[in-house]
Amino acid sequence: MTQMRSDYWSVLFGLGHRISVSSIDKDEAARLVTEPVKGRLIFPPQVVDRITEICAYQPFLIQRLCGQVFDLCASEASSVATVDILETAASILVDGMEHFEAFWGFAGSERARFILCVIHRLTRAVEAPPVTLPRIEDELARSGVAIRRDELVGDELKKLIELELVAMERDGYYRLAVTLLSIWISRNKDYEDQRERAARESGLG
Numbered sequence: 001m002t003q004m005r006s007d008y009w010s011v012l013f014g015l016g017h018r019i020s021v022s023s024i025d026k027d028e029a030a031r032l033v034t035e036p037v038k039g040r041l042i043f044p045p046q047v048v049d050r051i052t053e054i055c056a057y058q059p060f061l062i063q064r065l066c067g068q069v070f071d072l073c074a075s076e077a078s079s080v081a082t083v084d085i086l087e088t089a090a091s092i093l094v095d096g097m098e099h100f101e102a103f104w105g106f107a108g109s110e111r112a113r114f115i116l117c118v119i120h121r122l123t124r125a126v127e128a129p130p131v132t133l134p135r136i137e138d139e140l141a142r143s144g145v146a147i148r149r150d151e152l153v154g155d156e157l158k159k160l161i162e163l164e165l166v167a168m169e170r171d172g173y174y175r176l177a178v179t180l181l182s183i184w185i186s187r188n189k190d191y192e193d194q195r196e197r198a199a200r201e202s203g204l205g
Contacts, residue, residue: 023057032062041073042080050086054179058164060099061180068093094184103163104189111145112156114198116165116176118143120185123175130173133157143195146202 024032029052034043043051051069055061068089069081078085094100107113118139122131129135137153147153157174160166167177176182 024059026052026057029055029057029059029062032059033066036066037070040079041070044080044082047081047083047086050083054090054183056164056167056178056180058178061178064099065089065093065180090180090183091187094180094187097180097184100181100184101188103165106163107160107165109156110194110197110201111140112160114143114145114194115140115153115156116160116181117185117189117191117194119166119174119176120182121191124182130171131175132172133174136174143199144202145195145198 030048033048033051037043051062051065055065065086069086072085072089072092073079073081076085104113104116107116115136118136119131122128122135122139133154136157137147140147140153157166157168161168161177164177165181166174168174176185
């Protein structure tokens with residue numbers, strides 16, 4: 001909504017009353033998975049935990065993923081949502097996830113989008129150390145993505161945190177906020193292509 005206020009329809013969005021719907025607690029998230037299909041579809045505890053975790057306890061994403069799981073179970077005449085069905089559902093969902101495509105645009109700059117790719121890549125590396133601000137800055141420098149003296153990578157990270165695309169742990173480590181986003185980036189975005197876009201934007205590509 002904050003982003004939309006700066007776009008064409010800003011007057012209309014400014015008239016509305018904003019109600020923030022972010023992550024819900026673990027028990028509420030579990031009920032959101034199981035209650036709507038109670039008596040029709042069984043969600044084993046490990047599947048419930050996996051759904052809520054990869055959706056970062058965000059109700060919109062939980063509902064979207066559970067809807068895909070329900071459709072797959074119906075097509076396979078299965079009364080139990082298995083881990084395999086869940087993983088297939090997540091893969092199908094992210095292939096056409098307009099939600100993440102919109103937020104990819106809201107990130108604002110090619111460099112901000114490349115930062116998402118950097119965090120994604122660093123966290124997926126084998127035995128990877130925690131992703132800190134200096135590590136992100138080092139990766140940007142090695143990739144030829146310039147930072148002017150009047151700019152701070154931390155400012156871009158703050159915006160990505162506000163968009164709930166990035167999360168910062170108490171010890172200052174960064175990660176992608178939603179595991180589904182990580183899956184989406186893996187399937188839809190090319191690291192080198194985004195690096196080139198960010199480098200060109202900075203004037204070094």
